[in-house]
Amino acid sequence: MSLTPEQFDREGMPEAILRRYFHAKDENRPHLLDCVFAENAKLQVDNRSSTIALPAMTVGRYAIADVLVRDFGRLHENVYSFYMARPPADATRFSCDWLVCMSEKESRSVKVGCGRYDWVFEPQPTCLAKQLTIAIEAMPVLPPSQAGVVYAWIARLPYPWATAEAAVDLAPSIDALAPVLQYLRHSRT
Secondary structure, three states, rough: OOHHHHHOOOOOOHHHHHHHHHHHHOOOOHHHHOOOEEEEEEEEEEOOOOOOOOOOOEEEEEHHHHHHHHHHHHHHEEEEEEEEOOOOOOOOOOEEEEEEEEEEEOOOOEEEEEHHHHHHHHOOOOOEEEEEEEEEOOEEEEHHEEEEEEEEHHHHOOOEOOHHHHHHHHHHOHHHHHHHHHHHEEEEO
């Protein structure tokens, strides 16, 4: 089943596109990316973490779906992603910090990551993303024994729009989370 952008409400398009992106990625629904990325969109990844591997450059919606949904979903589950800001309704570019929590299927270890998204959208009428740059700043891996406390924290955040302040203030006291919380603190100022 292929969806087209015309099947979706145009009001607040950048916000709707960003929401669909998380539904596609977090819920392993690659078909939703048809209404997120332009056909020849570019994905660039600036990865500063050794605990996750993504190609530095991917071109084309289908290839992006492979990288960010299909391949990602083979390795990870229980994925919860959060934007630390909302885009303006008429945005053609939008940048914001993000937070993600997920578990590895094989080891059941928990990954908590953070970084920055830089989106570039096509003009009306489609407003689809023509470019996404993902900066991965930190992604510590915690043992499965800490999954309960980490997911209890994540459950208290409003999905998918949270604030860095809430994420930091509600975070559990786990030393391994320090790089993530330090990064998010910078966006509070």
